[in-house]
Amino acid sequence: MSSQEHELVSEVAPAATSSSFYAAMRVLPSAQRDAMYHVYAFCREVDDVADNGGPREGRLAELECYRFDIEQYYLTGRTTHRTRDLAPFITEYGLLKDDFIAVIDGMEMDIVRDIQAPDWSVLDLYCDRAASAVGRLSVRIFGMDEAHGIxxxxxxxxxxxxxxxxxxxDEDAAMGRLYLPREALQDAGISTTDIATILAHPNLDRACRGIAMLTRNYYNQAERVMAHCPRRTARSPRMMATVYRGILEKLIGRGWNAPRADVRRSKRYVLWAVLRDGIF
Structure with missing residues (x-):
């Protein structure tokens, strides 16, 4: 790893270096890896604005600074400390302004009000902004063709x-948030809006299993798309999918009845992802 990479890793650590996304970025060629580090760092900064607490007005104002700086770069080419390191990669990989703005909009959803049992449509919009928009930035760096990438x-x-x-x-509940969709809770016979009551409800497991089955299908569809992509362009997303699908399966095996044991990524899953994709 070059001195520049060491410096950048120190900027995004410990969040990046302790994540499966960091492992997936490390397997990329150096130019793509550098670009992903900077995109990841930007997304982490915006995410931290949403999650680090403080008055909502102040956090919204800080997000607006990120939004303004992105808009100004694409309009005039002017950079600030928020966009200076990112700018070369925006040009090199044709990263789209709308995807950066979508990430900021997703974090804004967490600040305007604490999300609590949203409708499926609201949750899907949140997922698109908070996660799929990051994916749309990433697949351009991976070199995936536009249709498959989207x-x-x-x-x-x-x-x-x-x-x-x-x-x-449980971690989200401590921040006053509950992302489980209202329809899934109601289908499981949970009508209350009190987060503590929901998390202790005997039917929570049924609600979460329904969401887990839908999540499995998303992984299946992702695997179908990656099967049609050149191996080199799908290497990192396949690794992410392998690791996180492993987490999902561990959650399904554990269930969601209280008390819930913590489930985190396993180094075994990371190693399996690396070996399966023939990186070494």
Whole structure:
């Protein structure tokens, strides 16, 4: 790893270096890896604005600075400290302004009000902004053709985001958030809107299993798309899919009845993803 890469990794660590996404980025050729580090760092910064607490007005104002700087770069080419390191990769890989704005809009959804049992349509919009938009930026860096890239981003982004939602329900609840869709809760016979009551409800497992089955289907669709892509362009997303699908299966095996044991990524799944894709 070059000194520049070390410096960039230190900027996105520990969040990046402790994530499966970091492992998936590390297998890329150096130019693509550098671009992904910078995109990841930008997305982490915006995410931290949403999650780090403080008055909503201040966080919304900070997000607006990111939005303004992105808009200004695409309009005038002027950079700020928020876009300066990202700019060369926007040009090199043709990254789209709308996808950066979508990521910011997704984080704004978390600030305007704490998301609590949204409608499926609202949750799907959130998944598109918070995850699939990142995928649309990434597939351009991976070199995937546009049609396959957009389709993969749609399915894999939702699969990854829903896996996180199913894994982090207790952590999200501590921040006053509940991303489980209202329709899934109602179908399982849960009518209350109180988060603590929902998380202790005996039918929560049924609601979460329904969401998990949909998430499985998103992974299946993502695998179908990747099967039609050149191996080199699908290497990183396939690794992400393998690791996070492993987490989903562990969640299904554990269930969602309280108390819930923590389920995190396993180094075994990361190693399997690497070996399966023949990286070494």
């Amino acid at each position: 389709e993969l981003s749609h399915h894999l982004g939702r699969a990854l985001q829903l896996t996180n939602i199913l894994r982090d329900i």
